[in-house]
Structures are given as C-alpha cells and as structure tokens.
Amino acid sequence: MIELLYGPFAEFDFMRRALVGVIAIALGGGPIGVFLMLRRMSLTGDAMAHAILPGAAVGYLMAGLSLPAMTIGGLFAGVVVAVAAGLISRFTALKEDASLAAFYLLSLALGVTLVSLRGSNVDLLHVLFGTVLALDDSTLLLIAGISTVTVLALAVLYRPLVLECVDPTFLRSVSRTGTPTHLMFLGLVVLNLVGGFHALGTLLAVGMMMLPAAASRFWSNDITMMMLLSVLIGIVSGIGGLLLSYHAELPAGPAIILTAGAVYAASLVLGREGGLLWLAWPRRHLEA
Amino acid sequence: MHKNSAAIRFDEVTLGYGRRPAVHHLDGEIASGSLTAIVGPNGAGKSTLLKGIVGTLRPLEGRIDLTGAAGAPIAYLPQAAEIDRSFPLSVYDLVAMGLWSRAGLFGGIGAKNRTRVEQALASVGLIGFERRPISTLSGGQMQRALFARLLLQDSPVILLDEPFTAIDAKTTADLLDVVRRWHAESRTVVAVLHDLDTVKRVFPQTLLIAREPVAWGETQEVLSPENLLRARRMVEAYDPHAAPCERGAA
Numbered sequence: 001m002i003e004l005l006y007g008p009f010a011e012f013d014f015m016r017r018a019l020v021g022v023i024a025i026a027l028g029g030g031p032i033g034v035f036l037m038l039r040r041m042s043l044t045g046d047a048m049a050h051a052i053l054p055g056a057a058v059g060y061l062m063a064g065l066s067l068p069a070m071t072i073g074g075l076f077a078g079v080v081v082a083v084a085a086g087l088i089s090r091f092t093a094l095k096e097d098a099s100l101a102a103f104y105l106l107s108l109a110l111g112v113t114l115v116s117l118r119g120s121n122v123d124l125l126h127v128l129f130g131t132v133l134a135l136d137d138s139t140l141l142l143i144a145g146i147s148t149v150t151v152l153a154l155a156v157l158y159r160p161l162v163l164e165c166v167d168p169t170f171l172r173s174v175s176r177t178g179t180p181t182h183l184m185f186l187g188l189v190v191l192n193l194v195g196g197f198h199a200l201g202t203l204l205a206v207g208m209m210m211l212p213a214a215a216s217r218f219w220s221n222d223i224t225m226m227m228l229l230s231v232l233i234g235i236v237s238g239i240g241g242l243l244l245s246y247h248a249e250l251p252a253g254p255a256i257i258l259t260a261g262a263v264y265a266a267s268l269v270l271g272r273e274g275g276l277l278w279l280a281w282p283r284r285h286l287e288a
Numbered sequence: 289m290h291k292n293s294a295a296i297r298f299d300e301v302t303l304g305y306g307r308r309p310a311v312h313h314l315d316g317e318i319a320s321g322s323l324t325a326i327v328g329p330n331g332a333g334k335s336t337l338l339k340g341i342v343g344t345l346r347p348l349e350g351r352i353d354l355t356g357a358a359g360a361p362i363a364y365l366p367q368a369a370e371i372d373r374s375f376p377l378s379v380y381d382l383v384a385m386g387l388w389s390r391a392g393l394f395g396g397i398g399a400k401n402r403t404r405v406e407q408a409l410a411s412v413g414l415i416g417f418e419r420r421p422i423s424t425l426s427g428g429q430m431q432r433a434l435f436a437r438l439l440l441q442d443s444p445v446i447l448l449d450e451p452f453t454a455i456d457a458k459t460t461a462d463l464l465d466v467v468r469r470w471h472a473e474s475r476t477v478v479a480v481l482h483d484l485d486t487v488k489r490v491f492p493q494t495l496l497i498a499r500e501p502v503a504w505g506e507t508q509e510v511l512s513p514e515n516l517l518r519a520r521r522m523v524e525a526y527d528p529h530a531a532p533c534e535r536g537a538a
Contacts (some may be wrong), residue, residue: 014531159393166371167382169366173362174361221423227312262519
C-alpha cells in the first residue's frame with residue numbers, strides 16, 4: 001500500500017525530476033500567490049500567465065522547443081504586458097482589470113496562432129499545458145533558481161510589500177519604496193509564471209500560485225502562517241497530483257492542479273477561518 | 289521661544305487639482321511647537337492643505353517650507369485612512385509600522401523598541417489587543433491604534449485630518465489627551481476639525497479657511513461669528529468659465 005506512495009518515484013527517474021520540479025515551483029509560487037491574493041491581484045496573475053504565451057511562442061518559432069529562447073520570450077512578453085496594463089490604467093479612463101483582460105485575450109489568441117504557424121498540435125499542447133514529466137536538467141535548474149531568487153527577494157521586500165497592501169498612504173508618507181517594491185513584485189510574478197510555464201504550461205502555471213494561496217486563507221489569519229501553509233499545500237498537491245497521474249494514467253499537469261483544487265475545495269468547506277461548515281453550524285457565542 | 293521659529297511656512301501657496309485651486313494664495317506660518325486647528329466648511333481645502341504639507345500634492349504656485357521639521361518625516365494621519373482592514377495583520381504589527389524611520393526596510397525591532405510599542409499601546413488604551421487581527425477592531429479602536437502608530441513615529445510635526453469624525457466621546461477624550469501630550473512635548477500639531485467646541489477647548493491657534501484663508505491666529509478671535517459667516521459664504525459654486533488668476537502674476 002505504502003509502496004504506491006513512493007514506488008513510482010523510486011522506480012522512475014522522470015518521476016523524481018517531476019517531484020523536484022513541483023516542490024521548487026511550490027516553494028516560490030505559494031508565497032507569491034498569497035501576496036497576489038492579498039493585493040487583490042489574483043486575476044492579474046492569471047492575465048499575466050496568458051500574456052507570457054506569445055513571447056514564448058516567438059521564442060519557439062525562432063528556436064523550436066528551446067529552453068532559453070522560450071524563457072526569454074516569455075519574460076519579455078510578461079513584463080511588457082504588466083507595464084503596459086499599468087500605464088494604460090494610469091493614463092486613461094480604463095481600469096487595470098479591463099486593460100489586463102484585453103491584453104490577455106490578445107496574447108492568448110496571438111500565442112496560439114504563432115505556435116500553430118510552425119508546430120504540431122503536440123507542441124501547442126506542450127506550450128499550453130506543460131511537460132512536467134519531461135523536465136531536463138537545465139529546466140530543473142531554471143525552476144530551482146527562480147524559486148531561490150523568489151524566496152530571497154520576498155525576504156528583502158517583505159516589509160514594504162505588506163505595508164503597501166495594508167496602508168499605501170502611510171508607506172508613501174514614510175518612504176519612497178512603494179513603487180519600486182510593486183514593480184519588483186510584478187517581476188517576481190512574471191519570473192515564477194515563466195518557471196511554472198515549463199512544467200505546467202501557460203494555462204495552468206498560475207494554478208500552483210493561486211489555489212494553494214486561496215486554500216491557506218481558510219486556515220489562518222496570519223500572513224506568515226498563510227505563506228507557510230501555501231507552500232505546504234503546493235507540495236502536497238504536487239506529490240498527490242503526480243501519484244494520481246501515475247496510477248490513474250491521467251495527464252500530470254492537470255492532475256496536479258486538480259489535486260490543488262481538491263485541497264482548496266476541502267479548505268473551503270472545513271477551514272477554521274470562515275469555512276462553510278463553520279458558517280453553517282456556528283458554535284455558541286462567547287461571553288466577551 | 290517657539291513663537292520665533294516657524295515649523296511650516298507658506299509662501300503664497302495655491303494648491304489644487306488640474307488648474308482649479310482648492311487652497312488659494314495662502315501666506316503665513318505655523319509656529320514650531322504650536323497646536324493649530326484648521327477649520328472650514330466641506331470643500332474648503334483643509335485636507336488638500338495637509339496633502340500639500342506632506343508633499344503628496346505639489347503646489348500649483350508658491351512654496352511650502354518645512355524648515356522647522358528638520359528633515360524628519362512628518363507624521364500624517366489621513367482622513368479615513370485607506371487601510372485594508374481585511375488584511376491578515378495583528379494590531380501589534382500595524383502599530384509597529386510607526387517604527388519605520390528607525391527600523392527601515394530590514395532593521396530588527398529590538399527590545400528597546402518593543403517597550404516603545406507597548407508604551408504606545410498603553411497610551412491609547414489598547415493593552416490586550418496586541419494579537420487581535422485588525423479586521424476585528426471597531427472604528428474607535430482602529431483610530432486608537434493609528435494614534436499609537438503616530439506616537440511611535442516620534443515626529444516633530446504631526447498632521448491629523450479629521451481624527452475624531454465618527455468617533456465617540458470617550459475615545460475622542462482619550463485621543464485628545466495624546467494630542468495635549470504632544471503639545472506639551474513641543475511638537476507641532478496641526479489638526480483638521482469640525483467640532484468647534486473641541487477647537488475652543490484644546491487648540492490655541494486656528495486657521496479658518498474657505499478656499500481663501502478667512503482668518504488665522506488666536507482661536508477666540510478667529511472663531512468669531514462674523515468670520516464663521518464669511519467662511520460660509522465663500523465656498524462658491526464651480527465656475528466653468530473661470531479666468532486665469534492674476535494675483536501675484538506680475
């Protein structure tokens with residue numbers, strides 16, 4: 001029985017690689033997801049994930065399924081869309097969510113068209129849904145490097161990042177770090193999406209950020225705890241998803257996201273902080 | 289002694305949005321260590337004036353000199369502070385933000401500053417609330433916490449924008465004690481207020497403003513019935529055909 005849990009990893013090299021990959025993605029993605037959620041940017045993350053597609057597609061057109069070309073293309077496109085959406089919302093009447101929606105629809109259509117120009121449907125599936133079971137050394141190094149940079153950068157940015165969410169006016173009155181912090185945070189989001197993109201594809205990469213983060217909100221009122229929980233939930237979902245895909249012969253990327261979704265659903269129902277069960281059967285009120 | 293030095297000096301200051309003035313040609317100074325109330329009707333430019341002093345709004349014309357503040361950051365409590373109350377943060381952490389100028393981006397807080405945080409919480413009557421999430425605070429408790437944060441900022445100049453609006457009598461009295469303490473410590477305090485009784489009881493100096501400054505000086509003289517009536521009349525309607533202001537243009 002327990003064999004089922006570690007057997008696949010002991011037996012197959014590609015499963016071990018996938019395991020390392022998802023753990024690294026969870027380490028960086030969880031805390032980023034928590035901040036995206038608390039900054040009410042959950043959908044921004046989603047839109048930016050799509051925005052990466054045409055950049056990666058251009059890289060693919062020029063160099064095929066090459067890691068550096070698609071990474072650089074994706075990073076470039078992600079940053080361009082993030083900055084453009086920010087500028088448009090600042091200087092026109094369009095709010096940021098509307099301009100992001102416009103950009104991501106364009107990006108998705110453009111990206112799929114670009115990939116189809118040269119590649120097969122298999123390549124398109126690769127770009128859209130990733131290949132977590134086929135991570136080579138350099139991709140693993142890239143993902144692990146991105147997680148390392150993310151965790152370190154968050155440690156440095158933590159204070160202004162929290163302050164900018166809670167009380168931006170106050171941060172502006174005591175320091176000028178607000179805008180650079182925001183920009184660096186957006187940079188980290190793009191980085192993590194590009195890392196996740198190689199394993200899970202543009203459409204699902206954001207799932208390893210938002211689902212663990214959203215689930216953690218139901219268990220804690222403390223941001224540090226939420227970040228730890230989101231990492232833990234991400235890792236558990238990654239392992240669970242890989243096992244599910246192995247034993248049930250499901251595609252690995254969607255299996256991982258489905259597992260994370262199941263953890264989210266369970267948290268939504270059972271979570272101590274505002275879970276549905278506790279709302280439906282509240283305990284008796286206290287004296288004070 | 290503080291009569292001699294100005295904490296904040298206004299030199300023909302016009303502040304506004306677009307080209308429309310909200311504060312029109314304000315000239316004068318706020319003495320270092322003084323306790324000043326800014327009074328006037330809604331739309332008179334009171335909050336705009338504070339934003340101008342803090343520097344979030346740049347004057348359309350004229351200068352604001354913060355000579356007396358000696359480069360230290362101003363402690364500013366905006367009207368209805370745009371705080372995300374749903375953010376998972378404890379009261380302690382919210383208050384400890386006041387230590388920013390000491391601890392900065394990375395600095396640890398240390399035992400000495402922990403004592404400071406506890407003292408600040410005690411001064412505003414929030415002992416026992418340290419671990420509570422800010423989402424559970426009432427309006428008055430939130431205002432107490434924000435005053436504790438101001439205390440920790442330890443700034444020579446403190447600006448308060450309608451700090452007692454929608455706050456009950458007990459909380460107002462407690463927080464006014466904090467204001468009196470700042471005054472006793474020779475800090476410069478400027479507060480936008482609507483309750484004229486509070487102004488008369490606590491604030492020696494008053495600036496009465498209705499876009500144009502109406503009167504400025506000793507509270508008793510400024511808040512005369514004639515001045516208050518003038519202030520009421522002065523908030524005119526928006527004029528779509530307003531001509532460029534010629535005052536001081538030469």
